[in-house]
Amino acid sequence: MMRFRRPHPDQLPLDWSKDAEIERIIEARVAIRSEAAALRWRFRLILIETVLMAGLVLAAGLVLHQPTDMVLRGALMVAGACLVSGVLLIALAGLTGHLIARYRRWRGL
Secondary structure, eight states: OOGGSOOOOTTTTOOGOHHHHHHHHHHHHHHHHHHHHHHHHHHHHHHHHHHHHHHHHHHHHHTTOHHHHHHHHHHHHHHHHHHHHHHHHHHHHHHHHHHHHHHHHHEEE
């Protein structure tokens, strides 16, 4: 319903839908922002997973009355493995997406 409302007389009337080039630029900027936001959220999720897994190993080791140095070392190893595997997964997903886009451009799909 907001589309059909007339602009204020002092406002410069702009109709962005008629200019395809401006529409393309806006869509490209939105895509770049969305991609950056998605990457940040992936890193956040990996960090949360890393902290949770390390915390679970730490809590389990302490509840089972294991030696503290062994529990800390195990928690750090699990945290490191989670972080590295998550970052590797993000990198491989990005690389795969890049290769698929390049293949589609090459094939003209």
